[in-house]
Amino acid sequence: MNRKRSSRLAALLAASLLAIAGVAVAKDFITVASTTSTEHSGLFKHLLPAFTKDTGIDVHVVAVGTGQALDMGRRCDADVEFVHDKVAERKFLDQGYGVKRFDVMYNDFVLIGPKSDPAHVKGLELEAALRKIHDAKPPFVSRADKSGTWAAEVRAWKHAGIDIAKQKGPWYKETGSGMGPALNTAQAMDAYILADRGTWLSFKNRGDLAILVQGDPELFNQYGVMLVNPEKCPHVKKELGQKFVDWLISPEGQHTIAAYKIHGEQLFFPNAR
């Protein structure tokens, strides 16, 4: 009978599903809310196996924008936050959701644009470049997703004396997407875009885009790590999560971060104190 067969099949499936879930939870694991830049740049694939080998703890990374990652912590859905927006992180701490924040590493943002550079920004400082873009109005792609990179972009416009929320026009494309998708959009419309260097280096679909502005101190991009406060969130895996935080800022963790390279180029620079 069909029904008998399908119920047997259902039992088999339920068992296999439980097995899958069982494998996932059999080992000690923590959930880390982190950013698309760390995932898309390939850092976690390099970093996490080393941590798991040292400690036996699995790390489940949910990679979203910094804004959403911090929101995950506020809802107690993450044990550790590993993000890059110091202003938003301070707010998170002030609200009592984080225990203590540690600097882990930095890299930098870069201003990407078409090689033809219609706004003539190549080699300028960031603020001057943004003013030129605002004058020439070539397409500019903004993440507009409350990510750390977007927060940095909005601050940069402000420092350049431009109130982007008021002065944006059709040239300013707010995509509301992660770093990779936003780069795909910029590539397709030969637009300018602010990106983190890690994602850019590992990004394959560059087309005619290239780095036009880099090295300005304002492009500094600091990553921080903090344990979600167990007093606010009783489910937080305090000991395991703290081990991850401690490992990241330990000499081994810092060394492992420094060792991650793409085409011989180092992506992240450890700077824990």
Place this chain on the structure above:
Amino acid sequence: MTDIFASLGIALRLVLEGDPEFVRIVALSISVSLASALLACAIGLPIGAAVAVSSFPGREGLIVLMNALLGLPSVVVGLVVYLLLSRAGPLGELGILFTPPAIVIAQMLLVIPMLAALSRQTVEDAWNEYREQLTSLNVRPWRAIPTLLLDTRVALFTVALAGLGRAFSEVGAVMIVGGNVDGVTRVMTTAIALKTAEGELPLALALGVVLLAIVVTLNAAAALLRQWSAPRHG
């Protein structure tokens, strides 16, 4: 065009090499989608049949609602399941957010309305056909449900396959409730989204080709199963 041909080559290589990570992603996709489609059948088909044979005030309104739910945006379903399963939500104690069971729940909730709406139509047609016969045998409408479901099983099988396809192809809800965690909740669709984000478009498309091949294979297997079982039950 070259990208598209390149992706076919990559797809073939992925399948032939059988990289463990790739195999795990494919296996997870298949198991969560089959599980959610089966659970959705167990819930959705009886709902559709029950609505088909019963008459009550507001029935027309309910049918409109069921048909409208076919257009339910998956991101909304994902968001609702996320809020339910979140530690801050009512089912937070379960601690299954960002695990495969969370994906099964979200996919199941997406597929149920589809199965209920489509099976309601199918069963209602059969009910209209056999109504007099069954009533003359003094069979109450509720009692007729198993008979009607069994009688329309070939049509319902197609409905179930459509549900399975819906589960397989889902990305928005699965991304939200599964979190696309590497090695834990990364399925075919979220892997495609990730590879697209990394600018690896040919590889992303290759995964899409493999996904399509799996769905075609499952449908072919289902068609064979149906043919093979037809003489005995038909």
